[in-house]
Amino acid sequence: MIVGTGPGKLEYLTLRAKEAIEEAEVIVGYQRYLELIKPLIEGKRIYPGRMKEEVQRARTAVGLALEGYKVALISGGDPGLYGMVAPVLEVLEAKGWRPGGPPELEIIPGVTAALAAAARFGAPLSTDAAFISLSDQLEPWEVIAKRLRAAAEADFVIALYNPRSRRRKKQFEKALAILKEVLPQDTPVGIAKGVFRENERLILTNLRELVDYLEEIDMATVILVGRRDTRILNAFLLTPRGYGQKYELD
Amino acid sequence: MIVGTGPGKLEYLTLRAKEAIEEAEVIVGYQRYLELIKPLIEGKRIYPGRMKEEVQRARTAVGLALEGYKVALISGGDPGLYGMVAPVLEVLEAKGWRPGGPPELEIIPGVTAALAAAARFGAPLSTDAAFISLSDQLEPWEVIAKRLRAAAEADFVIALYNPRSRRRKKQFEKALAILKEVLPQDTPVGIAKGVFRENERLILTNLRELVDYLEEIDMATVILVGRRDTRILNAFLLTPRGYGQKYELD
Numbered sequence: 001m002i003v004g005t006g007p008g009k010l011e012y013l014t015l016r017a018k019e020a021i022e023e024a025e026v027i028v029g030y031q032r033y034l035e036l037i038k039p040l041i042e043g044k045r046i047y048p049g050r051m052k053e054e055v056q057r058a059r060t061a062v063g064l065a066l067e068g069y070k071v072a073l074i075s076g077g078d079p080g081l082y083g084m085v086a087p088v089l090e091v092l093e094a095k096g097w098r099p100g101g102p103p104e105l106e107i108i109p110g111v112t113a114a115l116a117a118a119a120r121f122g123a124p125l126s127t128d129a130a131f132i133s134l135s136d137q138l139e140p141w142e143v144i145a146k147r148l149r150a151a152a153e154a155d156f157v158i159a160l161y162n163p164r165s166r167r168r169k170k171q172f173e174k175a176l177a178i179l180k181e182v183l184p185q186d187t188p189v190g191i192a193k194g195v196f197r198e199n200e201r202l203i204l205t206n207l208r209e210l211v212d213y214l215e216e217i218d219m220a221t222v223i224l225v226g227r228r229d230t231r232i233l234n235a236f237l238l239t240p241r242g243y244g245q246k247y248e249l250d
Numbered sequence: 251m252i253v254g255t256g257p258g259k260l261e262y263l264t265l266r267a268k269e270a271i272e273e274a275e276v277i278v279g280y281q282r283y284l285e286l287i288k289p290l291i292e293g294k295r296i297y298p299g300r301m302k303e304e305v306q307r308a309r310t311a312v313g314l315a316l317e318g319y320k321v322a323l324i325s326g327g328d329p330g331l332y333g334m335v336a337p338v339l340e341v342l343e344a345k346g347w348r349p350g351g352p353p354e355l356e357i358i359p360g361v362t363a364a365l366a367a368a369a370r371f372g373a374p375l376s377t378d379a380a381f382i383s384l385s386d387q388l389e390p391w392e393v394i395a396k397r398l399r400a401a402a403e404a405d406f407v408i409a410l411y412n413p414r415s416r417r418r419k420k421q422f423e424k425a426l427a428i429l430k431e432v433l434p435q436d437t438p439v440g441i442a443k444g445v446f447r448e449n450e451r452l453i454l455t456n457l458r459e460l461v462d463y464l465e466e467i468d469m470a471t472v473i474l475v476g477r478r479d480t481r482i483l484n485a486f487l488l489t490p491r492g493y494g495q496k497y498e499l500d
Contacts, residue, residue, distance in 0.1 A: 006264065007359075014361065015268065016261040055497040078361070080368040086376040086491040089483060094499035099372075099485040107369040109257075109361045111264060111328070118330040119357040122349075126336040127389065128397055130380045130406065138492040139377065143405065147378055150404035154397045156380065233339060235349045241336040242388040247305040249344035 001072045002061075002088055004079040004110020008036040009196040012116065017108050021072050028061040029074030036197070037074065052137070058087040062095070065103035078112040082133055082161055114159035117192030117222040120202055122236030124190055124224045130156040134163050134171045141171065148175055152182035157230065157239055160223040164214070172217060179225060180207050188226040188237055191216060204232060251322045252311075252338060254329040254360020258286040259446040262366065267358050271322050278311040279324030286447070287324065302387070308337040312345070315353035328362040332383055332411055364409035367442030367472040370452055372486030374440055374474045380406040384413050384421045391421065398425055402432035407480065407489055410473040414464070422467060429475060430457050438476040438487050441466060454482060 001020045006012040013021075021027070021040045031048040034041060047064075049057040061073040075084035085107055092105075099105070118125045130151035136144060151158050158179075164172040179187075189210050191203040197220075203213055207225070217223070230239040243249065251270045256262040263271075271277070271290045281298040284291060297314075299307040311323040325334035335357055342355075349355070368375045380401035386394060401408050408429075414422040429437075439460050441453040447470075453463055457475070467473070480489040493499065 011266040011269075012264045012359065014256065014262045014264055018265065019261075055493050055499065059499075078365045078368075080365055080373060081375050081379065082377060085369075086373040086489065087493050089373045089486065089488045090490060090493050091499050093483055093488065094494070107372070109262065109365045109369040111359045111361060112365060115328045115330055115359045115362060118328075119335075119359040122357070123330060123336040123339045125331050127332060128380070128382045128394075129331065130378070130401070132378045138496070144378075147404045147406060150400040150406075151380070154400035155393065156397060156401075233343055236339065238339045238343065239336065240340060243305050243337050243340050244344070246388070249305065249309075249341050 001106045001108060002075055002079045002084050003072050003108045004075055004077060004083065005033060005037055006077060006111040007113060007116035007196045008076065010037065010039065012111050012196055014108065014110065017110060020106070020108055024070050024072035026064050026069045026071045027074060028057055028064070028071060030057070030076070033074050033076045054084060054087040055091065058084060058091045062088065062091050062103065078110045079107060080109060081112050081131065113161065113195065113222045114224065116195045117190065117224055120192055120195055121190040121204070121224060122233065122238055124226060124230060124237035124239055125157050125159070126239040126241050128156050129159060131159045131161065133161040134175055135168070136171060145174070145178060148178045149182060152179055155227050157227050158225040160225065162219055163221055163223050164217045165219045172214070176207070176210060183207060184228060187228065188230045188232050190224040190237055191221060192224065193218070193221040195222070204235065204237065251356045251358060252325055252329045252334050253322050253358045254325055254327060254333065255283060255287055256327060256361040257363060257366035257446045258326065260287065260289065262361050262446055264358065264360065267360060270356070270358055274320050274322035276314050276319045276321045277324060278307055278314070278321060280307070280326070283324050283326045304334060304337040305341065308334060308341045312338065312341050312353065328360045329357060330359065331362050331381065363411065363445065363472045364474065366445045367440065367474055370442055370445055371440040371454070371474060372483065372488055374476060374480060374487035374489055375407050375409070376489040376491050378406050379409060381409045381411065383411040384425055385418070386421060395424070395428060398428045399432060402429055405477050407477050408475040410475065412469055413471055413473050414467045415469045422464070426457070426460060433457060434478060437478065438480045438482050440474040440487055441471060442474065443468070443471045445472070454485065454487065
């Protein structure tokens with residue numbers, strides 16, 4: 001079972017995700033995500049993993065499942081988007097696996113970080129959105145840059161995942177330069193850090209002033225970049241869907 | 251409370267969404283989504299609404315909340331993406347509302363349809379994705395067409411929402427023509443209908459053959475269009491994240 005655990009607070013797990021973790025005999029996951037679901041996994045056999053060791057975690061989980069254990073492989077947010085499903089399927093493919101198993105596979109979707117962040121800012125996304133990770137660990141920067149430019153030019157709201165880490169800081173500055181080339185400088189931006197967690201921090205700014213908050217931005221941050229028509233509504237962001245042009249609102 | 255109820259099976263509600271519905275005195279929502287959560291709302295005061303009447307539902311919910319009722323406004327999938335948050339904020343904005351209230355507002359994110367669909371197909375999304383609605387009810391077709399072309403050219407995996415309704419059929423054919431202009435004809439496509447519901451139907455095809463399934467495609471369908479490197483792995487789709495190039499998989 002590859003289990004999406006959402007933004008990191010137990011309340012935002014799905015009922016099925018909680019049940020799957022409870023059913024599991026063995027838990028495999030990135031150490032930090034395991035801490036967020038600690039009350040659910042106490043007393044179980046646990047294989048914690050470190051960042052960037054996705055393939056190792058996938059192999060561990062597949063190996064244990066093939067031994068006959070009921071395994072929950074924990075993946076923060078949604079496991080299908082920047083999560084553990086792709087490495088598991090790559091590992092299974094190399095083993096000549098077929099759907100149906102062995103091992104049997106269940107993928108349990110979750111609330112992805114951009115949607116959790118959006119919920120804290122009101123309606124920044126509303127409609128067509130592009131989700132882009134700034135990590136060039138597995139994807140060449142040129143491809144990421146092309147997507148950023150295309151998304152900004154075609155008026156998508158943009159959610160940036162993995163914007164900046166202690167070792168990888170330049171990509172964010174390069175991304176910001178691209179966005180500032182294409183979009184108006186006062187395009188609203190929401191910075192959402194540790195959404196729904198104890199240390200949650202939300203910052204509302206715009207492309208021009210985003211540079212002032214660089215030090216706040218880390219791997220637990222999602223950045224929501226508005227469209228040309230996204231507006232700030234007090235502490236909220238609103239990308240209108242155009243109801244006001246068609247209907248009486250009041 | 252604007253409550254995202256996910257793909258439509260109770261198991262995929264978040265714990266908080268379930269609790270919020272249980273706490274609510276009054277339930278407002280589109281009739282079809284209310285049917286999917288029937289066991290949770292029995293005995294409550296219910297205001298069902300019809301399709302395309304989002305603004306009316308938003309006004310009803312806001313009005314009842316201002317009268318002092320604890321209201322759950324139900325929104326399928328995630329309420330921030332093609333959901334009820336935008337119309338509610340547009341209505342609140344017209345009333346000069348400020349965050350903090352009245353009324354107090356809580357937005358409860360959910361599992362959006364594309365991620366639920368992705369979970370059924372394995373790892374079609376994996377990484378950068380563009381979410382595009384084909385409904386031109388509120389957005390001009392030219393804007394939608396521009397986004398489609400940009401997303402396909404920049405090698406995003408694409409999730410199409412609201413692809414086709416009984417009255418709106420041409421947009422899907424036009425969208426398909428754009429995708430076929432840009433992408434290889436054998437680009438894998440997943441058609442996911444009624445995901446996680448009793449009548450769930452999953453079809454794996456490609457751009458060339460998608461036309462054979464037109465009659466299957468409706469408003470409860472999400473279509474996942476792969477990238478140039480998305481491959482079919484038996485009944486699954488896999489957009490590789492490139493682990494195989496960096497790590498030993500077996």
